[in-house]
Amino acid sequence: MSRHQAGARPAPKDSRQPAKARKSSPIRRPANARSAQGPGADGQPTRVHGGLHASHIQHIDRLLGKVMLFARPADAVVSYYFRENSKLGHRERGIIAEAVYAVLRRRVEFGQFAESGTGSASRRLALLGLAATLGRDMLTPFLYPDEAEWLDRLTTIERSSLSPRVRANLPEWLFDNLVARHGEAFTSALGDAWLRPAPLDLRVNLIKTTREAALAELEAAGLRAEPTPMAPAGIRMQGKPALNQLPMFVNGLVEVQDEGSQLLCSLVGPKRGEMVVDFCAGAGGKTLALGVAMRSTGRLYAFDVSEKRLANLKPRLARSGLSNVHPVLIDSERDAKVKRLGGKIDRVLVDAPCSGLGTLRRNPDLKWRQNPESVLELTAKQSAILEAAARLVKGGGRVVYATCSVLEAENEAIVRDFLSKHPNFRLVPATEVLAEQKIEVPALQTEGGMFALYPHQHQTDGFFAAVLERTQ
Numbered sequence: 001m002s003r004h005q006a007g008a009r010p011a012p013k014d015s016r017q018p019a020k021a022r023k024s025s026p027i028r029r030p031a032n033a034r035s036a037q038g039p040g041a042d043g044q045p046t047r048v049h050g051g052l053h054a055s056h057i058q059h060i061d062r063l064l065g066k067v068m069l070f071a072r073p074a075d076a077v078v079s080y081y082f083r084e085n086s087k088l089g090h091r092e093r094g095i096i097a098e099a100v101y102a103v104l105r106r107r108v109e110f111g112q113f114a115e116s117g118t119g120s121a122s123r124r125l126a127l128l129g130l131a132a133t134l135g136r137d138m139l140t141p142f143l144y145p146d147e148a149e150w151l152d153r154l155t156t157i158e159r160s161s162l163s164p165r166v167r168a169n170l171p172e173w174l175f176d177n178l179v180a181r182h183g184e185a186f187t188s189a190l191g192d193a194w195l196r197p198a199p200l201d202l203r204v205n206l207i208k209t210t211r212e213a214a215l216a217e218l219e220a221a222g223l224r225a226e227p228t229p230m231a232p233a234g235i236r237m238q239g240k241p242a243l244n245q246l247p248m249f250v251n252g253l254v255e256v257q258d259e260g261s262q263l264l265c266s267l268v269g270p271k272r273g274e275m276v277v278d279f280c281a282g283a284g285g286k287t288l289a290l291g292v293a294m295r296s297t298g299r300l301y302a303f304d305v306s307e308k309r310l311a312n313l314k315p316r317l318a319r320s321g322l323s324n325v326h327p328v329l330i331d332s333e334r335d336a337k338v339k340r341l342g343g344k345i346d347r348v349l350v351d352a353p354c355s356g357l358g359t360l361r362r363n364p365d366l367k368w369r370q371n372p373e374s375v376l377e378l379t380a381k382q383s384a385i386l387e388a389a390a391r392l393v394k395g396g397g398r399v400v401y402a403t404c405s406v407l408e409a410e411n412e413a414i415v416r417d418f419l420s421k422h423p424n425f426r427l428v429p430a431t432e433v434l435a436e437q438k439i440e441v442p443a444l445q446t447e448g449g450m451f452a453l454y455p456h457q458h459q460t461d462g463f464f465a466a467v468l469e470r471t472q
């Protein structure tokens with residue numbers, strides 16, 4: 001067993017002057033980082049430094065071992081780990097989780113770096129995760145001399161010297177797929193954007209307040225925020241403050257929702273008094289926005305096959321003050337409860353179950369949990385749900401097919417296939433629908449009027465949507 005695995009304490013800090021980090025290195029050495037303090041006054045190695053504790057490295061090492069089995073979603077594994085280690089405080093959880101997520105985001109790059117060095121590979125990954133989130137200097141008191149040397153060597157690596165796929169930190173199949181469709185420059189920029197955490201966006205509940213009033217209330221609470229550039233009810237927070245105790249959150253004046261997700265709801269554009277179905281409502285992220293757009297009038301059915309997800313919609317619904325939402329648990333898209341509404345609906349949103357590859361800023365583990373076979377399985381389900389959803393709309397009614405995927409197979413290919421089989425549907429250009437609401441989306445990638453958002457171009461998650469209108 002190596003000394004690292006045996007849990008031996010790191011030796012006192014290396015006295016060498018570490019190499020200066022290059023600006024483009026993935027290992028952060030922030031200019032304003034407090035310099036490492038080295039041995040304490042008693043000459044013993046420092047065990048706590050700037051909020052970091054030697055035990056945090058062990059937690060990250062252990063948690064990475066569990067998360068990187070990729071058997072379950074990373075957020076579920078992390079939550080379970082924190083429940084099991086309930087003594088960890090809020091800040092400690094933040095340090096640990098962020099380092100784990102940094103490793104998931106940069107797994108290809110860090111995997112390559114971790115091949116060199118000594119000791120256990122998982123400890124090396126933990127150190128790389130911490131160096132990326134807190135900065136290399138923060139680690140100094142916790143490192144063995146050989147580790148310090150190894151990390152310093154890495155800080156001199158120019159990212160531009162890495163191969164494009166390693167830099168993008170994507171599995172081969174996904175990198176190749178994106179390059180084939182969008183080219184290498186686009187894929188590299190997208191890969192880079194996926195390495196950064198997503199901002200925290202809110203949607204203002206316009207039934208209860210205005211965006212200006214909500215911004216003023218956030219400012220009064222000492223929180224920094226600004227309007228989102230595209231979605232009219234969106235607010236982008238600076239940082240990731242905890243909001244759940246905030247009166248304006250508790251009272252349903254704001255909900256957490258990515259700006260891109262808000263724009264998809266604008267594409268549905270339901271009106272007052274209409275009959276609307278949110279076919280894959282889940283916990284209602286989009287249902288709530290649709291309900292508000294309908295000004296709490298008409299009927300909005302929230303379908304889903306997951307009882308648990310629909311149960312999570314209930315408290316959000318209660319906070320929102322909406323009275324037009326009707327959650328309906330269905331057993332599949334062929335459920336009799338669905339069929340009963342055939343031909344009666346004005347607008348249907350199909351936020352289809354998908355690979356989630358548009359959300360890699362939040363769920364970087366999906367890069368490693370999805371594969372071509374899982375995507376193929378999803379496409380069959382997506383087509384079947386779109387078929388069933390299309391049967392619901394009346395003449396002149398619309399189905400919005402949407403995903404949070406960036407793969408053509410889950411997006412444009414599904415829509416093209418649908419249109420080829422349904423000549424009584426036409427594609428309504430997304431820009432037209434948005435222009436009616438005075439919403440402008442720059443650099444919109446469109447194929448015949450379809451809609452796609454990308455994090456490197458729109459600072460939203462990756463989303464796709466197509467507005468399909470029944471002509472007869």
Ligand SMILES: C[S@@+](CC[C@H](N)C(=O)[O-])C[C@H]1O[C@@H](n2cnc3c(N)ncnc32)[C@H](O)[C@@H]1O
Nearest residue numbers: 280281282284285286304305306333351352353
């Ligand atoms: C992308 S998620 C929806 C997210 C949700 N619309 C939101 O904005 O928070 C896809 C949802 O589809 C549901 N689903 C899967 N198969 C379904 C089916 N056959 N019919 C309806 N919903 C289904 C899943 O349970 C999941 O909640």
